[in-house]
Amino acid sequence: DTAVSQTPKYLVTQMGNDKSIKCEQNLGHDTMYWYKQDSKKFLKIMFSYNNKELIINETVPNRFSPKSPDKAHLNLHINSLELGDSAVYFCASRRAGGVQETQYFGPGTRLLVL
Amino acid sequence: SQQGEEDPQALSIQEGENATMNCSYKTSINNLQWYRQNSGRGLVHLILIRSNEREKHSGRLRVTLDTSKKSSSLLITASRAADTASYFCATAPSKGTSGSRLTFGEGTQLTVNP
Numbered sequence: 001d002t003a004v005s006q007t008p009k010y011l012v013t014q015m016g017n018d019k020s021i022k023c024e025q026n027l028g029h030d031t032m033y034w035y036k037q038d039s040k041k042f043l044k045i046m047f048s049y050n051n052k053e054l055i056i057n058e059t060v061p062n063r064f065s066p067k068s069p070d071k072a073h074l075n076l077h078i079n080s081l082e083l084g085d086s087a088v089y090f091c092a093s094r095r096a097g098g099v100q101e102t103q104y105f106g107p108g109t110r111l112l113v114l
Numbered sequence: 115s116q117q118g119e120e121d122p123q124a125l126s127i128q129e130g131e132n133a134t135m136n137c138s139y140k141t142s143i144n145n146l147q148w149y150r151q152n153s154g155r156g157l158v159h160l161i162l163i164r165s166n167e168r169e170k171h172s173g174r175l176r177v178t179l180d181t182s183k184k185s186s187s188l189l190i191t192a193s194r195a196a197d198t199a200s201y202f203c204a205t206a207p208s209k210g211t212s213g214s215r216l217t218f219g220e221g222t223q224l225t226v227n228p
Contacts, residue, residue, distance in 0.1 A: 004156070041200055043157075043218040056215055090156055101206060102147060103216060105156035 003027050004106040006091050012112045013081055021076045021109045023091030030096040031055075032074040033103065034066060037088040049074055050096060081113045120203060120219040128227050133190040135222040137203030138183075144208045146179055147216065148188050151200045160188075160201075165208065193226045200224070 004025045013019055025032065033056075034046040047066040048056035054066070063079045074091060091106040121136045137146070145164045149157040163170045163179045163186065170177045176189040190197055200223050204216040 041151075041221050041223075043202065043221075045215060045217075048215065092157075101145060102159040102162060103157075105149075105158070107156045108154075 004091060004093055004104050006089075006106040006109050008109060009107065010110050010112075012114065014114055015081055015083060017081050018077070018079045019081060019111070020078070021089055021091075021111075023074045023076070023106055025072055025091075025093040025104070025106075027093055027095070027104060028072075029093035029104070030071055031094045032068065032071070033092040033094070034074065034076050035090040035092065037090060037108070039087070043090070047074075047076075081111075083113050086111055086113045120201075120222045122222060123220070124223045124225070126225040126227065127193055129193060129195055131193055131226075133193050133197070133224055133226070135188045135201050135203075135224070137186045137188070137219050139186075139203075139205045139217075139219075140184065141205075142208040143181070143205045145206045146177075146186050147204045147206070148175075148177060148186075149202045149204060149218075151202065151221070153199070157202065190224075193224075195226050195228045198224060198226045 007022045031050045033048045035043050037043045046060050049068040051071050052068045065077045068074045088108045088110050090108050092103040094103045119138045127133055143165050145162050147162045148160045150160055151157045161172045161177050163177050174191045179186045200221045202221045203219040
């Protein structure tokens, strides 16, 4: 009954590899996000999808490509991984409109690029 | 883009004491939210205060908002060791479709010593 889940929880890989992180939410929310949290805990938005449509695309290298097969899923594919990609990646979701505008976060995926 | 700044960066107190964290921001907001992040976990929403509200309470939490000074504070009363975590403020802008975007502060690391 996890609200927002991410897989894998940990990802250790070599520079140059391609990897994917998956996110699923069972809250019935319309909007999903990807955030990157660096070693100083600074949280920066990367992408947002609303009903499978990309609505926020920050200045992220095009090696990062989000994909939303349906509104309950938002995956993140990363090509040609670099050392600087090492971080914790959080998925989040939100119900569009309404009184509550809070975001619900997944547990994070800790990516380490060697 | 606006960026929240939190003060202090780190706070260490004894159990039973009150903890106050401050957040400043730069642009007009629709609301301001506070989140908690336990070590190795995702962010959890604590409380939301709207731009037309000045104070809000939830259990041992008290949040104030001063839009003239573009600042907010989070007070945790009668702190417990379990309150040890990082606390982030996040602002939702007042205009446009980017209203679904949250900009997070840099966080305050709170340590409550038993």
